[in-house]
Amino acid sequence: MTTSRISGFYNMSLEERRAKIAETLASLPTPPELGAWTSGGLSPEAADHMIENVVGLHSLPLGIALNFMVNGRDVLVPMTLEEPSVVAGASFMAKLARAGGGYQATTSDPLMIGQMQVINVTNLNEAKLKIYEKKAELLAEADSIDPILKKFGGGARDLEVRVFNDSPIGGFLVVHLIYDVRDAMGANAVNTACERLAPKIEAITGGKVHLRILSNLADRRIARARCTIPVKELAFDTFSGEQVRDGIIAAYAFAAVDPYRAATHNKGIMNGVDSVVIATGNDWRAIEAGAHAYAVKNGHYTSLSTWGKDADGNLVGTLEMPMAVGIVGGATKVHPAAQAAVKLMGVKTANELAEIIVSVGLAQNMAALRALATEGIQRGHMSLHARQVAIAAGATGDLVEKVAAQMVAEKVVRIDRAEEILKGLK
Numbered sequence: 434m435t436t437s438r439i440s441g442f443y444n445m446s447l448e449e450r451r452a453k454i455a456e457t458l459a460s461l462p463t464p465p466e467l468g469a470w471t472s473g474g475l476s477p478e479a480a481d482h483m484i485e486n487v488v489g490l491h492s493l494p495l496g497i498a499l500n501f502m503v504n505g506r507d508v509l510v511p512m513t514l515e516e517p518s519v520v521a522g523a524s525f526m527a528k529l530a531r532a533g534g535g536y537q538a539t540t541s542d543p544l545m546i547g548q549m550q551v552i553n554v555t556n557l558n559e560a561k562l563k564i565y566e567k568k569a570e571l572l573a574e575a576d577s578i579d580p581i582l583k584k585f586g587g588g589a590r591d592l593e594v595r596v597f598n599d600s601p602i603g604g605f606l607v608v609h610l611i612y613d614v615r616d617a618m619g620a621n622a623v624n625t626a627c628e629r630l631a632p633k634i635e636a637i638t639g640g641k642v643h644l645r646i647l648s649n650l651a652d653r654r655i656a657r658a659r660c661t662i663p664v665k666e667l668a669f670d671t672f673s674g675e676q677v678r679d680g681i682i683a684a685y686a687f688a689a690v691d692p693y694r695a696a697t698h699n700k701g702i703m704n705g706v707d708s709v710v711i712a713t714g715n716d717w718r719a720i721e722a723g724a725h726a727y728a729v730k731n732g733h734y735t736s737l738s739t740w741g742k743d744a745d746g747n748l749v750g751t752l753e754m755p756m757a758v759g760i761v762g763g764a765t766k767v768h769p770a771a772q773a774a775v776k777l778m779g780v781k782t783a784n785e786l787a788e789i790i791v792s793v794g795l796a797q798n799m800a801a802l803r804a805l806a807t808e809g810i811q812r813g814h815m816s817l818h819a820r821q822v823a824i825a826a827g828a829t830g831d832l833v834e835k836v837a838a839q840m841v842a843e844k845v846v847r848i849d850r851a852e853e854i855l856k857g858l859k
């Protein structure tokens with residue numbers, strides 16, 4: 434894959450877009466089955482094996498975000514969601530970011546946390562130290578549980594004991610098992626390891642291990658992305674680059690201090706993040722839970738991203754968040770559309786996928802802030818809505834764009850007006 438820039442993609446037909454993607458993908462070693470996207474990928478029979486009481490399927494649109502360059506590599510990004518403007522917004526911001534070198538992204542090791550709650554302990558401090566005395570033994574046991582993960586370099590890494598002296602049931606211990614899950618999301622491996630260690634922890638502490646479950650606050654598995662947007666690239670219409678930059682920074686300041694705004698600001702980030710998470714068959718509830726818990730890590734809920742400027746006055750954005758995604762198990766493995774999505778991006782590790790996802794989150798955040806800080810959010814929504822109204826009024830081909838553009842210019846997006854404009858144009 435040489436470039437993620439495909440000019441005119443927006444105005445192509447569905448068929449033309451598929452052909453374009455297929456052509457682009459011809460350079461990849463394993464081209465995805467694009468058919469998975471035409472049909473939705475999943476058969477009712479396959480779905481029947483995934484959850485209970487299946488009666489059918491539920492589809493969502495799959496779009497491709499263009500222009501992304503992550504760590505110097507061009508990537509076409511599949512996004513699954515129902516909301517207009519998100520794919521276009523991310524693609525446009527990725528285009529602006531290219532002028533500053535694209536997105537630079539990194540990840541921590543893929544470390545997940547498993548929790549064991551130990552109740553009915555007589556002396557919490559004594560029990561805590563006894564667990565630490567047996568740490569090497571416990572880690573060795575946990576490490577032997579998943580030979581496949583071990584083969585790929587994963588396994589148990591650390592053990593930590595936390596004491597809660599006061600709770601509705603009195604005091605208890607919580608043991609954290611830190612597990613390197615490599616390219617898996619990790620829930621199965623971590624839950625299995627916690628269940629396996631529980632009897633040993635009981636023997637050491639004399640207590641009872643109650644819950645044994647992974648934590649979705651995956652704060653040891655962090656993805657980070659940053660971008661620099663040359664200030665001149667930000668200018669549009671009557672807005673100077675400096676105005677747009679300062680508007681974005683002031684919008685970020687609002688989210689930094691006010692949880693009511695931070696929730697919406699972070700929702701914009703999750704528009705980008707979740708849609709790639711869903712396209713790749715990953716667990717978006719886990720990602721959502723982790724993101725919002727992480728956003729409150731310093732005691733008050735705040736923005737996951739930051740926006741400021743560099744020494745040359747360019748706009749600089751950063752985003753850091755937990756990113757527990759995998760590429761080897763669960764729906765990612767069994768859903769043909771998810772497989773196609775992973776292949777399209779050419780990612781070979783879960784960390785590479787996480788780096789793309791966090792970059793898309795940052796792009797999407799910038800798209801929302803740029804719109805909010807300048808012309809308002811409705812204008813972008815309006816033009817897509819206008820296209821839908823134009824089509825509903827009977828416009829086809831070039832006329833869709835013409836009718837929509839006139840309605841947007843008039844700020845009247847209604848079917849009766851679309852019909853009148855259409856009549857005039859014909």
Ligand code: MEV
Binds near residue numbers: 697810
């Ligand atoms: C809408 O889905 C997302 C936004 O509300 C995000 C934001 O306000 O930053 C536009």
